[in-house]
Amino acid sequence: MKDFTKIEQEVADGVCDFIHVHEDIVKKVEKAMPEEQELLDLAEFFKIFGDSTRIKILYVLSQSEMCVCDIASLLMMGQSAISHQLRVLKQMRLVKFRREGKTVFYSLSDDHIQTILAQGMEHISE
Amino acid sequence: MKDFTKIEQEVADGVCDFIHVHEDIVKKVEKAMPEEQELLDLAEFFKIFGDSTRIKILYVLSQSEMCVCDIASLLMMGQSAISHQLRVLKQMRLVKFRREGKTVFYSLSDDHIQTILAQGMEHISE
DNA sequence: TAAACATATGAATAGTTGTTCATATGAAAA
DNA sequence: TTTTCATATGAACAACTATTCATATGTTTA
Numbered sequence: 370m371k372d373f374t375k376i377e378q379e380v381a382d383g384v385c386d387f388i389h390v391h392e393d394i395v396k397k398v399e400k401a402m403p404e405e406q407e408l409l410d411l412a413e414f415f416k417i418f419g420d421s422t423r424i425k426i427l428y429v430l431s432q433s434e435m436c437v438c439d440i441a442s443l444l445m446m447g448q449s450a451i452s453h454q455l456r457v458l459k460q461m462r463l464v465k466f467r468r469e470g471k472t473v474f475y476s477l478s479d480d481h482i483q484t485i486l487a488q489g490m491e492h493i494s495e
Numbered sequence: 496m497k498d499f500t501k502i503e504q505e506v507a508d509g510v511c512d513f514i515h516v517h518e519d520i521v522k523k524v525e526k527a528m529p530e531e532q533e534l535l536d537l538a539e540f541f542k543i544f545g546d547s548t549r550i551k552i553l554y555v556l557s558q559s560e561m562c563v564c565d566i567a568s569l570l571m572m573g574q575s576a577i578s579h580q581l582r583v584l585k586q587m588r589l590v591k592f593r594r595e596g597k598t599v600f601y602s603l604s605d606d607h608i609q610t611i612l613a614q615g616m617e618h619i620s621e
Numbered sequence: 622t623a624a625a626c627a628t629a630t631g632a633a634t635a636g637t638t639g640t641t642c643a644t645a646t647g648a649a650a651a
Numbered sequence: 652t653t654t655t656c657a658t659a660t661g662a663a664c665a666a667c668t669a670t671t672c673a674t675a676t677g678t679t680t681a
Contacts, residue, residue: 415545442516546669
């Protein structure tokens, strides 16, 4: 059995050898760090846009309000898949809906969403 | 064995019964659809921001350039995990790096990234 | 040149997530 | 009230992804 020093053990654990960290930088940035939760929320927020089906749904809804079936036929996907994703978008308040008889019409909940889509599109076409 | 009509078959397949689709809306939006690839790229782009480790890395790099070890100690994560994610960020050209002896310093590749982070933060705190 | 060291990377694993299938729900029409 | 129909949803499965472990790479110092 090999005998580790403290530092060797840290390295073996995959943790950085803190002696060689740039302490000044790390301490400065540490103070500027937001709440852990804020960054987690931010990741969750972007995650919504990080799926092609959801992006497509958001895109078509940016053009017009639409029922589930319209979206499914536009994207050539099953009704169930669309419905599941609409639930996610609903929970995150990216889309809203209104009922008209048997049909449910979905639309973007505010134009902030449209801005973000546009911002992203602008970025990738550079 | 049950005998399906065409429409029953479509429904059984999970495909929407296109007779009940709102054709006017669908046709109009169909014309306004961007290339499939453009939307796929857009989703890929947002996916990068949709992971808490990557968001944290981008955040700390927005404060200062830093070596792998600095990031690992700030996020209290293993060096390997950080290095793997930096590779992703590098491939997507969100970060750049410079070598100084044995140390590699990473930084954001342009301030567009910072803008998007800020935009996202603004959005979730509403 | 050999040893030390920061970073990179391949393989394996565990956790997550999107789609499908089957079925439930709830509103309108018969 | 019964049937029809648009949408919703639980469970199962498949695909993907992040982390860890072990080790490789390439640079510097002894």
